[in-house]
Amino acid sequence: MTFRFLRQIGAFAAASLLCAVPASAQDEPFDEYLESVAMKARSEGVRQSAIDSVFTGLTPNDRVLALDRENVSSSGSGTSTGFPSMAGYLARHNTASRINGGVRKLAQVRSIGAEVERQYGVPAEIIVAIWGHETAYGQVMGGFDLPRSLATLAWEGRRRALFERELIDVLKMVDQGVPRSRLEGSWAGAFGNGQFLPSVYLRLAVDGDGDGSRDIWNSDVDTMHSIANYFRDAGWRTGEPWAVRAYVPNSADRSGIENHVNSPVCPRVHERHSRWLTVREWRERGVEPRSPIADDTMAALFEPDGPAEPGYLLTQNYRVILEYNCSNYYAMSVGLLADEISR
Numbered sequence: 001m002t003f004r005f006l007r008q009i010g011a012f013a014a015a016s017l018l019c020a021v022p023a024s025a026q027d028e029p030f031d032e033y034l035e036s037v038a039m040k041a042r043s044e045g046v047r048q049s050a051i052d053s054v055f056t057g058l059t060p061n062d063r064v065l066a067l068d069r070e071n072v073s074s075s076g077s078g079t080s081t082g083f084p085s086m087a088g089y090l091a092r093h094n095t096a097s098r099i100n101g102g103v104r105k106l107a108q109v110r111s112i113g114a115e116v117e118r119q120y121g122v123p124a125e126i127i128v129a130i131w132g133h134e135t136a137y138g139q140v141m142g143g144f145d146l147p148r149s150l151a152t153l154a155w156e157g158r159r160r161a162l163f164e165r166e167l168i169d170v171l172k173m174v175d176q177g178v179p180r181s182r183l184e185g186s187w188a189g190a191f192g193n194g195q196f197l198p199s200v201y202l203r204l205a206v207d208g209d210g211d212g213s214r215d216i217w218n219s220d221v222d223t224m225h226s227i228a229n230y231f232r233d234a235g236w237r238t239g240e241p242w243a244v245r246a247y248v249p250n251s252a253d254r255s256g257i258e259n260h261v262n263s264p265v266c267p268r269v270h271e272r273h274s275r276w277l278t279v280r281e282w283r284e285r286g287v288e289p290r291s292p293i294a295d296d297t298m299a300a301l302f303e304p305d306g307p308a309e310p311g312y313l314l315t316q317n318y319r320v321i322l323e324y325n326c327s328n329y330y331a332m333s334v335g336l337l338a339d340e341i342s343r
């Protein structure tokens with residue numbers, strides 16, 4: 001349920017382990033820390049009434065601290081150069097129940113999906129697949145008090161800049177009229193059907209049904225519009241597949257297509273992809289797409305489990321899925337779930 005954020009934390013965990021946690025982080029009393037955040041929030045225009053309704057009586061959550069520590073130690077230990085099997089991951093995550101749930105959800109939101117697709121250019125099955133992976137189609141959205149989680153993580157200090165920003169943004173949500181009682185989510189501060197963070201909510205959530213509230217907890221329409229808006233904002237290209245399965249001949253020169261560009265964001269994810277060529281250039285190298293894709297589309301080859309296993313030509317839209325959660329396992333499972341439920 002907290003997939004996106006857990007992943008993001010995971011990506012930074014190794015680096016964070018190398019940086020000393022400020023020794024004084026928790027020497028500062030929680031209430032004093034909240035007062036310093038309140039001052040910053042006021043300087044950004046948040047009304048005192050919103051601050052009071054969130055901060056009054058707030059205490060740190062030990063469970064959140066424990067989960068954060070567990071997350072650091074488990075992510076930090078992965079130093080092997082081999083990668084876990086994609087096939088194994090897909091078998092665990094794209095289960096029959098998740099696929100069937102997606103087929104039902106897609107049918108249930110068919111008319112909203114058509115409208116959203118027309119308006120944002122993002123296919124309904126991609127949105128529903130995100131929804132399935134984030135919260136099992138809204139069944140598991142997390143029951144942590146959001147301001148309490150964010151305040152605890154910001155106060156703890158390991159990633160204060162990030163969580164303090166999110167804490168001020170959750171105050172802004174309340175200032176804008178989001179009911180205090182609605183602020184529940186994951187231990188790491190993500191919430192609603194698509195597990196947005198407060199900063200993402202403020203920037204990209206959409207009131208799709210026009211009732212005056214951006215309700216990504218309870219409204220299917222608002223949820224679909226909001227996830228689609230996220231994708232459009234991240235550069236989704238209308239009409240382009242996220243990837244296509246591809247036949248790669250044994251004779252293909254894999255060293256000749258290596259990617260030598262270091263990605264500025266999550267390089268360990270991007271370094272597993274080949275360099276980018278047009279589909280026409282892939283065909284000239286004997287790589288054959290198994291489903292329709294235009295010849296001038298730019299694509300990178302990805303063979304997650306090695307040359308003997310399925311290969312994929314990834315497009316720009318795959319990178320958009322990575323924007324939601326920068327993990328090849330996540331993006332492949334979202335894309336393949338979308339393919340599966342739209343069959």
Ligand SMILES: [Ca+2]
Nearest residue numbers: 207211213215
């Ligand atoms: Ca609404």
